[in-house]
Amino acid sequence: xxxxxGILVRDGLVLVADTRTNAGLDNISTFRKLHVFxxxxxxxxxxxxxxxxxxxxxxxxxxxxxxxxxxxGEVESAMTAQTMLQAAQLVGRxxxxxxxxxxxxxDQSTGVSFEVSLLLGGQIAGGAPxxxxxxxxxxxxxxxxxxxYLQIGEHKYGKPILDRAVHYDSDIFDALKIGLISMxxxxxxxxxxxxxxxxxLLRRDALQLxxxxxxxxxxxxxxxxxxxxxxxxxxxxxAIPAPPYRGREP
Amino acid sequence: xxxxxGILVRDGLVLVADTRTNAGLDNISTFRKLHVFxxxxxxxxxxxxxxxxxxxxxxxxxxxxxxxxxxxGEVESAMTAQTMLQAAQLVGRxxxxxxxxxxxxxDQSTGVSFEVSLLLGGQIAGGAPxxxxxxxxxxxxxxxxxxxYLQIGEHKYGKPILDRAVHYDSDIFDALKIGLISMxxxxxxxxxxxxxxxxxLLRRDALQLxxxxxxxxxxxxxxxxxxxxxxxxxxxxxAIPAPPYRGREP
Numbered sequence: 001x002x003x004x005x006g007i008l009v010r011d012g013l014v015l016v017a018d019t020r021t022n023a024g025l026d027n028i029s030t031f032r033k034l035h036v037f038x039x040x041x042x043x044x045x046x047x048x049x050x051x052x053x054x055x056x057x058x059x060x061x062x063x064x065x066x067x068x069x070x071x072x073g074e075v076e077s078a079m080t081a082q083t084m085l086q087a088a089q090l091v092g093r094x095x096x097x098x099x100x101x102x103x104x105x106x107d108q109s110t111g112v113s114f115e116v117s118l119l120l121g122g123q124i125a126g127g128a129p130x131x132x133x134x135x136x137x138x139x140x141x142x143x144x145x146x147x148x149y150l151q152i153g154e155h156k157y158g159k160p161i162l163d164r165a166v167h168y169d170s171d172i173f174d175a176l177k178i179g180l181i182s183m184x185x186x187x188x189x190x191x192x193x194x195x196x197x198x199x200x201l202l203r204r205d206a207l208q209l210x211x212x213x214x215x216x217x218x219x220x221x222x223x224x225x226x227x228x229x230x231x232x233x234x235x236x237x238x239a240i241p242a243p244p245y246r247g248r249e250p
Numbered sequence: 251x252x253x254x255x256g257i258l259v260r261d262g263l264v265l266v267a268d269t270r271t272n273a274g275l276d277n278i279s280t281f282r283k284l285h286v287f288x289x290x291x292x293x294x295x296x297x298x299x300x301x302x303x304x305x306x307x308x309x310x311x312x313x314x315x316x317x318x319x320x321x322x323g324e325v326e327s328a329m330t331a332q333t334m335l336q337a338a339q340l341v342g343r344x345x346x347x348x349x350x351x352x353x354x355x356x357d358q359s360t361g362v363s364f365e366v367s368l369l370l371g372g373q374i375a376g377g378a379p380x381x382x383x384x385x386x387x388x389x390x391x392x393x394x395x396x397x398x399y400l401q402i403g404e405h406k407y408g409k410p411i412l413d414r415a416v417h418y419d420s421d422i423f424d425a426l427k428i429g430l431i432s433m434x435x436x437x438x439x440x441x442x443x444x445x446x447x448x449x450x451l452l453r454r455d456a457l458q459l460x461x462x463x464x465x466x467x468x469x470x471x472x473x474x475x476x477x478x479x480x481x482x483x484x485x486x487x488x489a490i491p492a493p494p495y496r497g498r499e500p
Contacts, residue, residue: 156406160435164480165487173492181487185410199495213499221494228490230414236482237415237431242423244471245449249463 001192002033002153004048005182006119007166007175008131008143012203012210013121014172016179017048018153018187020194034198035060037078040208043124045078045087046200050153051116051136058098059091059118067097084122084130091120092138099136117152122202129204157189158182176201176211177225184226197222251442252283252403254298255432256369257416257425258381258393262453262460263371264422266429267298268403268437270444284448285310287328290458293374295328295337296450300403301366301386308348309341309368317347334372334380341370342388349386367402372452379454407439408432426451426461427475434476447472 004017017034031053037045047063049056066077081087095116102114114136121131131143133150143150145168151159159182166178176199186193201211215222254267267284281303287295297313299306316327331337345366352364364386371381381393383400393400395418401409409432416428426449436443451461465472 156439157410159439160407160410161483161487163439164483171492174487176493176495177490178487180493181490189406189409189413201495209498211493211495211497213495213497215495221491225490229486232482232486232489233411233414236479236486237411237424237428239482240427240431240475240478241471242421243426243430243461245426245451245461245463245465247461247463248459 001190002050003151003155003158003183003186003190003193004033004050004119004153005149005151005155005158005162005179006048006121006131006143007149007162007179008121008129008145008168009148009170009172009175010168010204011172012201012206013046013123013129013131014176014179014202015046015048015119015121015200016176016183017198018183018193019196019198020192021053022192025191030196032198034200036200036209036212037063038209039079041125042207043079043122044202044207044209045120045122046202047091048119048152049116050118052102052112052114055095055098055102055114055116056118058101059094059116062094062097063091067094069093081124083127084120084124084132087122087124088120088132088134088140088142091118091132091134092140095134095136096138119150119152123204123207125207129202154186154190154193158186161185172201172203180215180222180225181229184229251440252300253401253405253408253433253436253440253443254283254300254369254403255399255401255405255408255412255429256298256371256381256393257399257412257429258371258379258395258418259398259420259422259425260418260454261422262451262456263296263373263379263381264426264429265296265298265369265371265450266426266433267448268433268443269446269448270442271303272442275441280446282448284450286450286459286462287313288459289329291375292457293329293372294452294457294459295370295372296452297341298369298402299366300368302352302362302364305345305348305352305364305366306368308351309344309366312344312347313341317344319343331374333377334374334382337372337374338370338382338384338390338392341368341382341384342390345384345386346388369400369402373454373457375457379452404436404440404443408436411435422451422453430465430472430475431479434479
């Protein structure tokens with residue numbers, strides 16, 4: 001499995017993605033799921049992927065190398081999209097094409113799932129930072145200030161903290177911190193999501209990444225965050241008075 | 251959907267269950283999912299159910315009214331089982347029988363799922379308090395001090411707090427509190443789980459329920475718990491220093 005979340009705040013965008021892939025429990029590997037297409041001063045596109053690895057790698061390759069738009073005959077890539085909306089549409093087409101190739105070359109009887117889901121976040125000069133989730137069918141939804149985060153993969157464990165803590169007006173580094181807490185909750189509860197974590201932070205109108213790094217088990221800050229969070233949760237539930245319920249009602 | 255969790259501690263057992271059922275999003279009802287079979291001084295059995303309501307109600311009816319064991323010809327019920335293990339086996343047989351009846355009378359082409367899962371906790375005089383999870387197939391697993399909780403239904407949202415906070419040596423009312431926090435996390439993140447909540451607390455060797463009550467939206471303690479927990483989480487993530495990551499690596 002996978003867990004990735006993207007958070008949109010007034011000041012920009014944050015993406016957090018794990019790197020664990022598994023084909024069964026006995027075939028676990030590390031693959032980068034957070035991909036960046038960047039031309040400083042012009043565009044930053046961040047793509048996080050979940051689901052079938054051959055399909056999602058196909059998508060990344062199509063976006064990097066470009067592929068023909070059957071309607072216009074032009075070769076389009078992540079570097080040629082004029083707007084974030086066009087980029088999201090392009091990812092949708094890349095998903096359809098990559099799935100088609102995987103399907104046609106695969107034995108249908110294997111029961112393999114070619115489903116994928118992706119987060120696309122970024123900004124292209126002249127437009128605002130935007131965050132999209134693209135589905136297997138190539139359709140997509142966009143993040144808005146009302147619900148300012150999107151998740152793909154193993155999303156349930158890390159949702160409660162996002163539901164409570166993250167808002168459109170949150171500080172962008174606070175959003176990153178909450179994304180890391182959400183990732184920590186998921187890693188603790190689900191073996192199929194694991195370190196290292198890739199993170200990317202794009203400040204509005206910067207048009208180049210402010211942070212792009214990998215966090216592994218030796219990372220002091222993340223280790224401290226995990227410890228503090230655990231201790232704080234323990235203190236939080238200890239501080240709540242004991243339930244007053246006694247006896248039988250009604 | 252449903253969310254129920256059972257927690258086994260040295261001093262006894264706690265069960266927490268919501269009451270929301272839905273057949274589609276536009277057909278939501280309140281049904282009791284936590285059932286108690288009790289003869290003070292002799293036995294307390296608590297059964298929490300998730301999944302297909304007709305099958306799970308069938309199970310409860312079989313346990314209450316008794317049904318014939320085809321091997322011995324005797325009529326067995328929740329009140330006749332000699333040990334908790336026998337009670338778990340009985341629930342397994344009741345599940346198989348209830349599913350069979352549902353299947354044979356249903357139109358197979360409807361695509362309805364007759365899956366259920368159940369938690370059975372309790373103590374019968376002469377034995378220890380035990381907690382089991384019974385699956386659709388009628389097989390079951392038992393809770394142990396290593397992993398001292400079991401969940402059925404929409405279990406992921408409420409798992410992180412259980413993973414961190416609850417231990418076999420926890421105080422029994424602390425376990426109830428953590429069960430309520432776990433329920434609160436689930437209710438906040440998933441519309442298909444809702445108030446009121448039924449709770450039951452059985453202290454080791456008491457052989458009668460110490461607490462059995464329903465918590466609804468007007469309950470002062472639960473409202474206070476939700477507020478305190480939200481505030482504590484906010485304070486907890488605010489207290490963690492901002493991420494130090496800057497720039498690009500590697």
